[in-house]
Amino acid sequence: MTPRNVDTIFFDLDNTLWWFDRNSAVSLRNTFERYDLGRLVGFEEFYQVYERNNSALWELYSHGLTDKDHLILERFRRTLQMLGHKGDLTALSGEMNRFYLNDLAQQPYLIDGARELLETLYDRGYCLCILSNGFAGIQQGKLASGGIDHLITHVVLSDDCGITKPLPGIYEYAQRVTGTEPEQIVMVGDSYNTDIVGAHNAGWATIFYNPDGRTPQGVADAMVTRLSQITPMFS
Ligand SMILES: [Mg+2]
Numbered sequence: 001m002t003p004r005n006v007d008t009i010f011f012d013l014d015n016t017l018w019w020f021d022r023n024s025a026v027s028l029r030n031t032f033e034r035y036d037l038g039r040l041v042g043f044e045e046f047y048q049v050y051e052r053n054n055s056a057l058w059e060l061y062s063h064g065l066t067d068k069d070h071l072i073l074e075r076f077r078r079t080l081q082m083l084g085h086k087g088d089l090t091a092l093s094g095e096m097n098r099f100y101l102n103d104l105a106q107q108p109y110l111i112d113g114a115r116e117l118l119e120t121l122y123d124r125g126y127c128l129c130i131l132s133n134g135f136a137g138i139q140q141g142k143l144a145s146g147g148i149d150h151l152i153t154h155v156v157l158s159d160d161c162g163i164t165k166p167l168p169g170i171y172e173y174a175q176r177v178t179g180t181e182p183e184q185i186v187m188v189g190d191s192y193n194t195d196i197v198g199a200h201n202a203g204w205a206t207i208f209y210n211p212d213g214r215t216p217q218g219v220a221d222a223m224v225t226r227l228s229q230i231t232p233m234f235s
């Protein structure tokens with residue numbers, strides 16, 4: 001990749017910098033124990049059913065086909081229903097979701113190399129920003145728990161503009177917030193459809209963080225399997 005007049009780097013947060021999968025597994029286990037779900041199923045089964053429901057709902061959410069309030073409640077409600085939980089599932093799901101999100105925002109694990117990458121790029125004078133479909137309040141907590149909040153200048157969230165990646169409006173919104181033009185920006189993210197295609201269509205350069213290497217590079221300007229491979233791309 002040849003950076004153009006790049007001075008601003010947008011990072012996706014979950015599973016690009018902040019190790020969502022690991023942190024979420026810890027918080028789901030804490031939630032499972034807090035609500036004593038072991039009387040219904042083992043943790044592994046709970047985890048798998050929740051993950052399937054959550055992924056399906058996020059897919060709808062990222063295409064603007066459902067809203068946040070429905071997503072955060074429904075992922076737990078469906079899971080409890082499938083596992084045969086009786087009673088007022090809507091009230092319980094709301095409570096479980098609040099517990100889970102609060103616990104999640106306190107988990108500290110980062111993707112390998114994330115801190116070193118951010119520190120190096122920060123020292124080299126780049127403006128480092130977040131572009132995330134995650135929720136306001138929670139995403140800032142994750143940056144703080146990961147100890148990287150002081151390296152980030154702008155946190156741009158779909159929650160703040162009402163438009164999710166990969167819809168075009170969120171990239172224009174991010175440019176307005178940061179006062180930048182497409183030629184100045186590189187987007188780094190782990191989701192080909194959500195992070196790379198949308199940013200590419202907005203005229204941004206893109207780096208696809210693809211740790212398992214299973215998805216083709218497609219329209220991405222560069223592809224890496226480790227974050228440390230990004231450091232030499234920026235002088
Ligand atoms: Mg991600």
